[in-house]
Amino acid sequence: MQCGEILRKILVVTPSSSTTNGLMHPLDNPMYEALRTEHSQYAVTSRSAKRFPADIAPFGGLPPGGDQDLRELYHPDETAVILGIGPESMEGWEVLKTFEVIQMTHxxxxxxxxxxxxxxxxxxxxxxxxxxxxxxxxxxxxxxxxxxxxxxxxxxxxxxxxxxxxxxxxxxxxxxxxxxxxxxxxxxxxxxxxxxxxxxxxxxxxxxxxxxxxxxxxxxxxxxxxxxxxxxxxxxxxxxxxx
CATH class of the missing domain: 3.40.630.30 (Gcn5-related N-acetyltransferase (GNAT))
Structure with a gap:
């Protein structure tokens, strides 16, 4: 079993993955939360979805169900990088790569x-x-x-x-x-x-x-x-x- 598989078994479901009231922890969808809060001045928005301007980063974020809104934020042939919560449907997208990252807190x-x-x-x-x-x-x-x-x-x-x-x-x-x-x-x-x-x-x-x-x-x-x-x-x- 590889390192990523071991960590996934340990970390995917943990008490820190949600708040005490059962809501998703902000760090579970960090790009969206950053654009919704501390980096809202940079957010390019289409209804529920948000992204950084292209000269800052290719990153975008969306709440569950915000697929169509996300597509409207990117031009044809433009690359989007999404972390945490991704599109539920890949209609209108070519998947170039998928992988996992370990999120670490100090x-x-x-x-x-x-x-x-x-x-x-x-x-x-x-x-x-x-x-x-x-x-x-x-x-x-x-x-x-x-x-x-x-x-x-x-x-x-x-x-x-x-x-x-x-x-x-x-x-x-x-x-x-x-x-x-x-x-x-x-x-x-x-x-x-x-x-x-x-x-x-x-x-x-x-x-x-x-x-x-x-x-x-x-x-x-x-x-x-x-x-x-x-x-x-x-x-x-x-x-x-x-x-």
Missing amino acids: SADSSYSKHNGVRLLSASEVSDMLKLTSLVYPSYFRRETASLGEYCGIYSEGELIAMAGIRMKIPGFEEISAICTHLGHRGKGLGSAVTRFMIERIRARGNTPFLHTESDNPAQQMYRNVGFEPRAVLPVWVLRRTA
Whole structure:
């Protein structure tokens, strides 16, 4: 049995998957909840469905039964990425890829040894962020993605070699995303350093950090080392609008 199958058996049905009143937990449908709440100013909306503008991210979200509304938000041949709750019908979509991610929440205080090189990144450094993410985190990070939240990074000899930042925000929660290290600088603890930096920033605001990772991502152990624990296994759909 593979890691993802084991985690699915453990996590798909857990007390944390719903609220005390039986309603779905916001983290079970995080893209939709972010666009409905903390990132509502970015939301492109068609009745019940929502998406980020294309220059920010390909992500969209919908409540159960919002299929037709979601289709209206994407142009023919445009790619949509949906996390948590997907379309009940694939009419009008070509399924390019489906997979699962492990959603992890930060549940433990972890000592933070500051890395002297970690600092917040500015809007003037977006080109450096795009260059790094194109090497190790392609497709999802776009020119306006950094407008969603603050990002931090480490430079070496004028080159950005590690970064992380805030993507989705839901009341009480902030997602750490785009955690990446230049291939030539791995094994130096840089990914851990930028992740810890963002944890500290989120915790200082009184919120809980969370993130998403694929089951075969070797960085999972690092995430555990800095205080993250698996919360749920969520499905992801990568779709192309056909009509």
